[in-house]
Amino acid sequence: MTREKIIITGASSGLGEGMAREFARRGRSLGLAARRIDRLEALAADLDSTAAQVAVAQLDVTDLDAVPVAFEKLAGELGGVDRVIVNAGLGKGARIGTGKAAANLETVQTNLVGALAQVEAAMAIFRRQNSGHLVLVSSMSAVRGLPKAQAAYSASKAGLSALGQGLQAELKGSPIAVTVLLPGYIETDINRGVKTSMLTDTDTGVAAMVAAIEAEPKRAAVPSWPWTPISWALRYLPDAVTARLI
Numbered sequence: 001m002t003r004e005k006i007i008i009t010g011a012s013s014g015l016g017e018g019m020a021r022e023f024a025r026r027g028r029s030l031g032l033a034a035r036r037i038d039r040l041e042a043l044a045a046d047l048d049s050t051a052a053q054v055a056v057a058q059l060d061v062t063d064l065d066a067v068p069v070a071f072e073k074l075a076g077e078l079g080g081v082d083r084v085i086v087n088a089g090l091g092k093g094a095r096i097g098t099g100k101a102a103a104n105l106e107t108v109q110t111n112l113v114g115a116l117a118q119v120e121a122a123m124a125i126f127r128r129q130n131s132g133h134l135v136l137v138s139s140m141s142a143v144r145g146l147p148k149a150q151a152a153y154s155a156s157k158a159g160l161s162a163l164g165q166g167l168q169a170e171l172k173g174s175p176i177a178v179t180v181l182l183p184g185y186i187e188t189d190i191n192r193g194v195k196t197s198m199l200t201d202t203d204t205g206v207a208a209m210v211a212a213i214e215a216e217p218k219r220a221a222v223p224s225w226p227w228t229p230i231s232w233a234l235r236y237l238p239d240a241v242t243a244r245l246i
Contacts, residue, residue, distance in 0.1 A: 031074030
């Protein structure tokens, strides 16, 4: 099945922008949402010659009341929605208990509470249509809790993954599909300072994400190498071993 009409949040930069460019190249209709409307409008202008249609909406996903309004606006302009990619996220964080709770709370508010608001809005449309594909951009950090400044981020993404798993169980056999993506280290603003030999360049990472999304699996680590075996190691190996991986 080809999903022609796609909403992507967090589309003004990073993985969201990359996915928008790739789906535009494939001739899809796009509804793009992000806080920075100037960047969205510039991106829409770039994509106008390749995408079937581009609609934009300014959206801060922590403004919970604004989320369904933005989704309904984009759905109306596109004439429906076949796929929603919940991608907007934040990578702030600090070691817990060091007087920087605001950064951790903001991360959880964006990555989990804001994501839930997006899922609610998307599912309201999909239930009304009795069709759709919901994509949750989680993280490899959801598989096993990360330490220090990444702890709250890891917890927020674990919550998002659990939300997707719950919906998959509920919607099994229905015309509504749910995919949980687990990206590894892909070069974005969030990962720019990460020192690792496993950092994937943005173009390669985006290509892997789009390929996985189009296949519509329940769960996918991206890029599949080396992250699929790493994801299994993080889930099942003892702490003494996984500590070396994280």
